[in-house]
Amino acid sequence: MRKTSLILALLVATSSLAQRDFSGVEVKSTHVAGTVHVIVGAGGNIGVSVGEDGIVMIDDQYAPLAPKIEVALRLITPKPVRFILNTHHHGDHTGGNEVFGKSAPIVAHENVRKRLAAGTTARGGTTPPAPAGALPVLTFNDSLTIHLNGEDVRAVHMPHGHTDGDSVIWFTKSNVVHMGDTFFNGTFPFVDRENGGSVRGLTTNIDKVIATIPDDAKVIPGHGPLSDKNGLRAFVAMLRATSAAVEGAIAAGKTLEQIKSDKVLAAWDSWGQGFIKSDFWIETIHNELTGK
Secondary structure, eight states, X not given: OHHHHHHHHHHTOHHHHHHOOOTTOOOEEEEEETTEEEEESSSSOEEEEEETTEEEEEOOOOGGGHHHHHHHHHHHOSSOEEEEEOSSSOHHHHTTHHHHTTTSOEEEEHHHHHHHHHOEEETTEEEOOOOGGGXXXXXXXXXXXXXXXXXXXXXXXXXXXXXXXXXXXXXXXXXXXXXXXXXXXXXXXXXXXXXXXXXXXXXXXXXXXXXXXXXXXXXXXSBSSOEEHXXXXXXXXXXXXXXXXXXXXXXXXXXXXXXXXXXXXXXXXXXXXXXXXXXHHHHHHHHHHHTO
């Protein structure tokens, strides 16, 4: 029951969201580098590029937090939000779309609009179609660049990783990259296989980013504290090692329940302290490897 409630919270099933109390959530910002700040609260980390031209905001957490997010933005700059970029469709990253979309265009990969417009299901939880005002009005296929504040803000699609609509956002002048949920810093990730996600694809996508960004780049994860290239290396090493451990157990003829009871991921217990626990991560890897 606990596992189910955590996944439903991640996907923002409307019944769960309605019951959640956001009054105690503290929303605060930290300068990362150059034009870029990060805002943390509840849900995915928000990236913000600020300057004379206004604000480019990456993700917007949950709708009830919009007033607190607006206060955090005003403490950084009085300039208006000019663009909103969604890294993927999950509600803890797009829940504020309808609020912020009233004054700025929402931009995302085309699969984000499709998922939001159609509604989604995952792990028995259902998220209904988003209202029209929450949908991206500008979509792209492979990449898109916003030129604002003397900064090239470049969104690049990373296929079949966390979902099928993931984008990684490069702030090229500031030397910062916002990973969205392509990167969970220090914890096992949620891979939404029912909506195009893949552990193998996630691993490939992280490799691509590591090969592309400078060694001194700052990295904003979708969840967890600010990181860097070494943090990405540790994350992808974990993905490979845990996948190999589960694959080895499958090759030895063990069932999913046996793999869990044998605690084949005991060496990575520290990664299971987030909302994705070790048994759930084992199940994710197992089901992908066995085609379930």
